[in-house]
Amino acid sequence: MKEFWGRLGYYPVGIVDAVGHKGGIWFLSANLKFSCKIIWVMNQYVTLEIDGGGRRWICSAVYGSPQATNRVELWSHLLDIVCAFRTREGGNFYSNRSSIFASTLDSCGLFDLTTSGRRFTWFRKIQGNKEIAKRLDRACCTTEWRLLFSEAFVEVLSRSHSDHCPLLIRCQGVLIKKENRPFRFQAAWATHPDYKAIVQKSWDSTDFGIHRKLLGVQEVSLEFNSTVFANIFIKKRELEGI
Template identity: 35%
Template sequence: MNIMFWNTQGARSAEFRRQFRNFVRSNNPQMVALFEPRVSYGEADRVIQSFGYPNSFRVEARGFSGGVWLLWRDGVDVTILSVSNQFVHGKAREVSSKHWIYFTAVYASPNACVRRYLWDILNRLSLGVEVPWVLGGDFNAILRKEERCGGSSEALGTSSLFQKFIDSTELTEIDYKGDDFTWCRGNLYQRLDRCLANSAWLVDYPMSIVVHLDRVGSDHCPLLLKPNGVLVPNLEWHFRFLAAWQDHPDFRALLESSWDDSSSVVVNAQNF
């Protein structure tokens, strides 16, 4: 189930709807999370209906700020579990599958004091999640100085609270393909948008990749999460080994059936 996350900075215009339909046509996300639509109530109903997704849930925008829209196709079951003005948290599964995933569409406040509450709430939510869980969207924070380029010395710095949240919940960043920076304004570039996952997600979807799509009509580029990987020429590929795999009763048999002494370590890892 492909999921797209996008801080749109306005979903009202005909140009945005055209670009959105192009992204959907090219990438076929079964579920979409849109942030900061700058549209609410009756007008939001009309805009959402024009997108071609028959199911939706939303946290209303407040003028030009806030708002989270979640859209999904009929082939997906979604249950909303918790909401705030900074996230929508729920569970989803394709109707052909018995396996649920947990998801959290994140639209973190640009105010660091308000974001502090987000980390606390998500930390508490993590305590009840034992199935695959992915969090995606605009976290409005960076983790490393390499995630920022240009701008003044007063621009947003690294967030120790964000890193503390990731460490305490034992989440892992999902690898990405595309531009290193997901947000741009003037000569300042930053990686504000990303996807994080728990260990259960990485066990079930070890080939997950996030594609940074082209930035159009917004300072943010859309993120396309592909749990089963993406076929892109020259894609940089990373192998992760989780210690928890060794506890599975079928681990040794799988390893022995996947390993070929005549092949390289890289080939064996890709076949694993």
């Protein structure tokens, strides 16, 4: 596997071997100029300190156990990371389990990065040769990290031998045609005093489910960006003299 990824220009910086067909984490990087130091390794996660380009941050690659009781250790680890570094640097849906997951993300100050590519990340054949698909894999970040990499997003790649799709995190973004450009939340919006009220008004304006509510928030956010920030990326390039 190392030779395979090496031919594609990636090198492993943290590995947790699978047990049979269960678990397994491969943390890969394509940037040799970045220093990656492993801080913690357990069967459900690999946590590294990444240093490069004048920026330093903590990143955890996680493979949560399908057993809810085993994930307690994982949630505790994520909370410990946040506490430690804040002190140092400033198929079936289970609503209860989902609530615990959402609560942990909220306690850690984490939110999903914008995703491009496939909608679902996990696929499996079940009885009758039917296929079920779920969004089990995601990349999350803090507001501070988002400010460091304002154009970052996640690409969901096609799977090969695994039932999970690989996630490719593009920290600097790529040039995407306008009609295919994914929606990306800009942390700068949240600094404007009017933005929260605009989002709340949009969210409360429809009763047609979460999907429609999110689409509404996306629409008003893009309009807000256009009228208030007047395309912050153009301004950024102008200030940088690009």
